Amino acid sequence: MDETFDESIQEANQSAVVVGASLSGLMAGIALARSGLHVTILESAGAKPRSGAVLQVDSGDIDRTLTAKALRKLASGGMKSVEAWSSVQSRLRAEAKSHSKIDLRYDTRVQTVNQDNDSAWVMTDKGETFHGDILIGADGHRSTVRRHVAPHNPNATFAGYVIWVAIVDENVIPKEHRPNRNAPRVAMPDGIGDFLLGGIVAGTDGSHDLGHRRLGWAWYDNTQNDLLRRLGCVEGNVVRHSLNATDIPEQTLIELAEQASHRWPQPWLDAILYSIRTRNLTGTPIAEYVPDKLVKGRIAIVGDAAHVPTPLTASGFNASLQDAATLADCVAKGIQGIAATEALLEYESLRLKDVRQIVQSGQSFSRSFGR
Numbered sequence: 564m565d566e567t568f569d570e571s572i573q574e575a576n577q578s579a580v581v582v583g584a585s586l587s588g589l590m591a592g593i594a595l596a597r598s599g600l601h602v603t604i605l606e607s608a609g610a611k612p613r614s615g616a617v618l619q620v621d622s623g624d625i626d627r628t629l630t631a632k633a634l635r636k637l638a639s640g641g642m643k644s645v646e647a648w649s650s651v652q653s654r655l656r657a658e659a660k661s662h663s664k665i666d667l668r669y670d671t672r673v674q675t676v677n678q679d680n681d682s683a684w685v686m687t688d689k690g691e692t693f694h695g696d697i698l699i700g701a702d703g704h705r706s707t708v709r710r711h712v713a714p715h716n717p718n719a720t721f722a723g724y725v726i727w728v729a730i731v732d733e734n735v736i737p738k739e740h741r742p743n744r745n746a747p748r749v750a751m752p753d754g755i756g757d758f759l760l761g762g763i764v765a766g767t768d769g770s771h772d773l774g775h776r777r778l779g780w781a782w783y784d785n786t787q788n789d790l791l792r793r794l795g796c797v798e799g800n801v802v803r804h805s806l807n808a809t810d811i812p813e814q815t816l817i818e819l820a821e822q823a824s825h826r827w828p829q830p831w832l833d834a835i836l837y838s839i840r841t842r843n844l845t846g847t848p849i850a851e852y853v854p855d856k857l858v859k860g861r862i863a864i865v866g867d868a869a870h871v872p873t874p875l876t877a878s879g880f881n882a883s884l885q886d887a888a889t890l891a892d893c894v895a896k897g898i899q900g901i902a903a904t905e906a907l908l909e910y911e912s913l914r915l916k917d918v919r920q921i922v923q924s925g926q927s928f929s930r931s932f933g934r
């Protein structure tokens with residue numbers, strides 16, 4: 564066990580249920596287990612690794628606690644700047660799977676959440692019930708757990724634009740267009756009206772050698788809202804789901820390729836055209852959520868369940884990491900009886916102001932860019 568994690572309640576037989584096994588659920592589960600709790604993590608999706616584009620995993624200078632530093636080292640693999648989303652996820656998964664205090668279950672959708680004075684619990688779509696001394700919602704921007712914690716403010720709101728994201732192997736791009744060794748790892752090329760963020764990350768084998776790296780890109784597009792509504796990705800002002808590659812109409816792909824050719828420089832243009840040609844891209848309608856509550860009794864929310872900033876803030880991962888570390892440090896003092904609710908209230912008091920500010924910092928961009 565990593566000696567940088569608190570083990571103060573190691574001997575007590577206390578437990579947590581975590582809903583969601585994406586980045587914030589895995590980080591929360593790992594931090595809580597290393598604080599001594601028995602943790603059950605429930606994930607509605609299957610065990611097949613998800614893909615994603617790239618994430619900024621630096622900003623380690625905001626890690627004030629040993630738990631946060633240890634989580635960052637684990638999640639980022641020591642990388643500074645940008646990392647492939649899938650690499651971060653696979654490190655966290657490997658850690659969660661190998662931890663003796665973590666029971667990680669896939670294909671398990673939580674349907675209802677409840678609590679009394681002694682415990683909190685969930686019911687799943689298979690009719691199973693899981694109890695814990697505390698329950699943590701890490702179930703993303705459409706959180707079920709948030710409905711219990713903040714029934715007066717249950718939904719994240721559509722920000723009025725979609726982000727097309729993909730990641731491609733560098734070797735699919737002609738050699739003359741590949742970035743050189745000294746190219747910046749993060750790029751924001753000038754476009755006409757839209758925004759593009761590009762990131763150069765290691766290959767799937769971890770190599771940063773030329774020809775072995777990957778290029779991740781995220782294109783902010785405010786012209787697809789009718790399409791998103793027609794396909795049910797957005798209903799009213801609520802985001803229902805992402806637009807998977809197979810569901811993107813052919814005509815939309817043709818138009819995207821045409822716009823990209825006018826807008827984006829190399830190597831991003833080739834990366835985008837390859838993703839379009841091979842239908843290896845996802846449209847993510849962007850939602851935002853400013854919380855006024857993170858906790859109710861024995862139940863708390865973390866990550867995108869708790870706060871959804873526009874990805875332009877590049878802060879969702881960092882905020883999720885700080886949530887997990889703060890939560891684990893608060894509960895490490897013990898969660899016997901009433902101490903559970905006190906520990907969660909302390910978590911809320913330490914995080915609420917910061918996470919509200921993070922979301923609000925991106926809202927002026929969304930108000931001017933979104934439609």
Ligand SMILES: Cc1cc2nc3c(=O)[nH]c(=O)nc-3n(C[C@H](O)[C@H](O)[C@H](O)COP(=O)(O)OP(=O)(O)OC[C@H]3O[C@@H](n4cnc5c(N)ncnc54)[C@H](O)[C@@H]3O)c2cc1C
Nearest residue numbers: 583585586587607619673702703866867874877878879880
């Ligand atoms: C396009 C895009 C680009 C981004 N770029 C950046 C960036 O550069 N830097 C950065 O810091 N952040 C970025 N973010 C945000 C960042 O990815 C998230 O903030 C971070 O990964 C935390 O997500 P999460 O784990 O809280 O939620 P999610 O990744 O949404 O995970 C929620 C999990 O809960 C599961 N789940 C949902 N409901 C249930 C249920 N009822 N029962 C069981 N399981 C359930 C889901 O299947 C999912 O696995 C970006 C986000 C997007 C969309």
